[in-house]
Amino acid sequence: MSESKKGLTSVSEIGEFALIDRLTANLPVYHKSTIKGVGDDAAVLQYGDKCQVITTDMLMEGIHFNLVYTPMKHLGYKAAIVNFSDIYAMNAMPRQLVVSIAVSQKFSVEALDEFFGGLRLACEEYQVDLVGGDTSASMTGFAISIAVIGEVDKENITYRSTAKENDLICVTGDLGAAYLGLQVLERENKIFADSKGGQPKLDEYNYVLQRQLKPEARKDIIDYFTKNDIVPTSMIDISDGLSSELLHICSQSDTGCNIYHQKIPIHQQSIAVAREFNMEPLICALNGGEDYELLFTVPLEKYNIILLRNDISIIGHITHKSEGCHLVTDLNQQIPIVAQGWNAYGEQK
Amino acid sequence: MSESKKGLTSVSEIGEFALIDRLTANLPVYHKSTIKGVGDDAAVLQYGDKCQVITTDMLMEGIHFNLVYTPMKHLGYKAAIVNFSDIYAMNAMPRQLVVSIAVSQKFSVEALDEFFGGLRLACEEYQVDLVGGDTSASMTGFAISIAVIGEVDKENITYRSTAKENDLICVTGDLGAAYLGLQVLERENKIFADSKGGQPKLDEYNYVLQRQLKPEARKDIIDYFTKNDIVPTSMIDISDGLSSELLHICSQSDTGCNIYHQKIPIHQQSIAVAREFNMEPLICALNGGEDYELLFTVPLEKYNIILLRNDISIIGHITHKSEGCHLVTDLNQQIPIVAQGWNAYGEQK
Numbered sequence: 001m002s003e004s005k006k007g008l009t010s011v012s013e014i015g016e017f018a019l020i021d022r023l024t025a026n027l028p029v030y031h032k033s034t035i036k037g038v039g040d041d042a043a044v045l046q047y048g049d050k051c052q053v054i055t056t057d058m059l060m061e062g063i064h065f066n067l068v069y070t071p072m073k074h075l076g077y078k079a080a081i082v083n084f085s086d087i088y089a090m091n092a093m094p095r096q097l098v099v100s101i102a103v104s105q106k107f108s109v110e111a112l113d114e115f116f117g118g119l120r121l122a123c124e125e126y127q128v129d130l131v132g133g134d135t136s137a138s139m140t141g142f143a144i145s146i147a148v149i150g151e152v153d154k155e156n157i158t159y160r161s162t163a164k165e166n167d168l169i170c171v172t173g174d175l176g177a178a179y180l181g182l183q184v185l186e187r188e189n190k191i192f193a194d195s196k197g198g199q200p201k202l203d204e205y206n207y208v209l210q211r212q213l214k215p216e217a218r219k220d221i222i223d224y225f226t227k228n229d230i231v232p233t234s235m236i237d238i239s240d241g242l243s244s245e246l247l248h249i250c251s252q253s254d255t256g257c258n259i260y261h262q263k264i265p266i267h268q269q270s271i272a273v274a275r276e277f278n279m280e281p282l283i284c285a286l287n288g289g290e291d292y293e294l295l296f297t298v299p300l301e302k303y304n305i306i307l308l309r310n311d312i313s314i315i316g317h318i319t320h321k322s323e324g325c326h327l328v329t330d331l332n333q334q335i336p337i338v339a340q341g342w343n344a345y346g347e348q349k
Numbered sequence: 350m351s352e353s354k355k356g357l358t359s360v361s362e363i364g365e366f367a368l369i370d371r372l373t374a375n376l377p378v379y380h381k382s383t384i385k386g387v388g389d390d391a392a393v394l395q396y397g398d399k400c401q402v403i404t405t406d407m408l409m410e411g412i413h414f415n416l417v418y419t420p421m422k423h424l425g426y427k428a429a430i431v432n433f434s435d436i437y438a439m440n441a442m443p444r445q446l447v448v449s450i451a452v453s454q455k456f457s458v459e460a461l462d463e464f465f466g467g468l469r470l471a472c473e474e475y476q477v478d479l480v481g482g483d484t485s486a487s488m489t490g491f492a493i494s495i496a497v498i499g500e501v502d503k504e505n506i507t508y509r510s511t512a513k514e515n516d517l518i519c520v521t522g523d524l525g526a527a528y529l530g531l532q533v534l535e536r537e538n539k540i541f542a543d544s545k546g547g548q549p550k551l552d553e554y555n556y557v558l559q560r561q562l563k564p565e566a567r568k569d570i571i572d573y574f575t576k577n578d579i580v581p582t583s584m585i586d587i588s589d590g591l592s593s594e595l596l597h598i599c600s601q602s603d604t605g606c607n608i609y610h611q612k613i614p615i616h617q618q619s620i621a622v623a624r625e626f627n628m629e630p631l632i633c634a635l636n637g638g639e640d641y642e643l644l645f646t647v648p649l650e651k652y653n654i655i656l657l658r659n660d661i662s663i664i665g666h667i668t669h670k671s672e673g674c675h676l677v678t679d680l681n682q683q684i685p686i687v688a689q690g691w692n693a694y695g696e697q698k
Contacts, residue, residue: 102409
């Protein structure tokens, strides 16, 4: 199968998004129950009066997680959360989950109990029914695939492609912490491996570690939208980094954007940890993945409502396409936004 | 993670079905849209007047397929078919499919084009909408996870657990061929590897090879049920072998069964190939996996209708639980049926 030797194209050459575009170009639709296929956080179906959304994610050992520092229970929890986050990004509520796992012989039944314990805990906390799945063997390592179905009133579905000029760009929580948590874990893992003993010192990194190991999805924000009659004009969850997600919204909505350096929410601990690693906190916030916060746009007239909410930051606004996508610095310089988000293929050694 | 060394339980010790039972025991249900969770070919949901069913399957390189003799296009086709088969086994029609793949660097974009070509072909032939997915990297090999949603009128859903005493046991098509196709492929692969050259001779094995490499799901049977107002009392698809599936129906329906050696459908080529491998054709039919035929039960009064259909065999009947599950031989001996179906964990080296 070493076909790249024969002059064929390697996956890393074209990247994940171009690969998906290529593989899913011109898909036919046979059923009226299919409202929207590939191209958003989730596909949209309509059975009955309401709409259903469905999303799927695959997590592979050695690529998406390292079991040396990821407890199985946390992994189960996180595997569910990343899918719930995609459902919330459609302004929908997750309802049912199916899970497939493939495990090699190194895993005990007790380890899988832990994994399912985490998965069940996430389902309990987010009120989602675990309705089915598949377990199988694997030659090497652990593979997880989860699909989640959610439900939403048709008029409330929020796509990536419907942001409008002058809309406010908002982001929940703070950014970059999960990426920095990963840096801490990898450093401690390396120190631990080199010294062959001793306990890693992790107390002062509590926040960034929790953001990496036990992320939450923003159900509370969807509840808040409902209570306040807010339907965002567009929304996406931040799994690959703010820059990458913002470019998805702008390219699919055919707009530009300006966001402001000063407005981007970064946790105090993230700033401290970034400096410790000689990284620029802003870069971690723009390009670090796995925050699972929501990035959304609302019409200008929602400014006064959104402003009242502490954990939502208004970071900029949507512009005409011709203005491009920019970050505005403290010195009022405009820097083009480039996607340098987490690329599973780029990470592969 | 070598936890089995610490006295923990290995997955192969308890087997796939016991593992699933353990991991999914006492799952809560929060939503009225969840009709039936874990425990059948697919979970059953209800959004709107009709019901939806959802199933998921994961296929791992080296466990479920060997790319040395499995063309990528066939793999894509088969990956879809195995899921469609689960949907038909609920007496439902597949509507939407989501797919996740994880690939290592050895795979070219062109190889993935082939895989998606097969997947799209299956979706076209079975009229299913490919609506979403995920691609990611893998440290080693190729992993595929597919979830399919189907639709069915509530009164037509066919579970495994509702067979009744005296019902006829029916099976579509013929059994054992896919397993024998795999034996041929593995033998030729070994000969090819040993001789380091030459083309394998496969012409005389066309039927069993096709059953292994390009299986079909029995949409035609569901159409036939609809046209003839037949709702089976129970149904399951044969992926792990007739014995294993029949025991699922009987244990979940709380019944026994008698099936008759002479009635079990085996293709002429399967008999010839089995003999060539010094195998008993009946054993291949009982325990060989991946046939993707349907095993179902109907009330006795459907005998005259079913009899008219060439590609459905009536192989026995459901009995009281106290009579156990037996195969009746030509000499009228009763042999207890034991599940020796394909076990992904048992196969693992």
